[in-house]
Amino acid sequence: MKNVVVTGKTIDEAVRKGLLELGVGEERVKINVLEQPSKGLFGLIGAKDAKVELELIPDAMEEAILFLEDVVRAMNLEIRIERKSTREAEELHLHGPELGMLIGRRGQTLDALQYLTNIVANRYSDKHVRIVLDAEQFRERRRKTLEALADRLAERVVRTRKEVVLEPMSPQERKIIHTQLQHHAKVRTFSRGDEPNRRVVIVLR
Template structure:
């Protein structure tokens, strides 16, 4: 398995996770801390790929103030990697949480690291941005708010960002797993969104960025 790394200035217990990665000196600047998070995550995921006998390269980046790690492969390898995604992305969500635990075990800090496997989130982002554009067009024409189907925190963040970029406001309502985005006919004024439970941008009910 090969690993490629680039950084720019979104079942195991903690004992198992901590044992998987040796401790390392704490980084100081925010940029260095995010780079460190990505490197720790890459080490953890490389070991996991070896155990699962899967091939893949690991790309590290920093996006929107969070470490971003992606496991990628060629066409044949991508098909195999989809085992780490699951039918609806549920395996990917669980793997992301395990990876965050691995990072937290080494840094001592909660992380908002975002993990993608086989381009799943990238493809989902494209679909959601198209959906947001369609909803914004309908809401702008009708002047009526529109409620979307329940989504994960990552999906809601993508929709919130897309709606804001198109000039309208949005919020989230409901409780997990039925939490959903509501697109409002109100023109955007200033910043919208707030941290959801996993650090993704969501509405003000969740406290005050994926």
């Protein structure tokens, strides 16, 4: 947590100096007046400036990005983080070489990092923050792969008349399968099992 102590002829002047030093607006700080200004004898002798302490209020997304930067630095990776706000979530897109290490097998490492990033962000927010972490459009590519998989397996269920049980998936990936087949005329889906081994099941209607 960053604090600065500044002085000025008035409290307002000291606060302005502190805000300038921190590079933020007044809504991002807590102000603690350490010393009131005094004019001194005849306005000259013993005059004292105001002294204030400004405490920077952490921003949830800034803290999330700092956390990610620390992680990739520890992994000796050079990555650029791009932030994008949508109606559903705050998105952080990672760009750079060697992103496979951050994505992991079928996105498992990326999912784990996303989970930790959400924990960090919500520690510094008084309302729920949802962060989606992506790396070079992996989420979009994975979504298309899962949608195609859902269609193929639905055809298999119709052809063989036997249920198909998919491998364990994250809640987000299971939702993609359910959504892709929710209006299918001949099959339906449901989930079975407990986390982290919960699976999608495709059966005839």
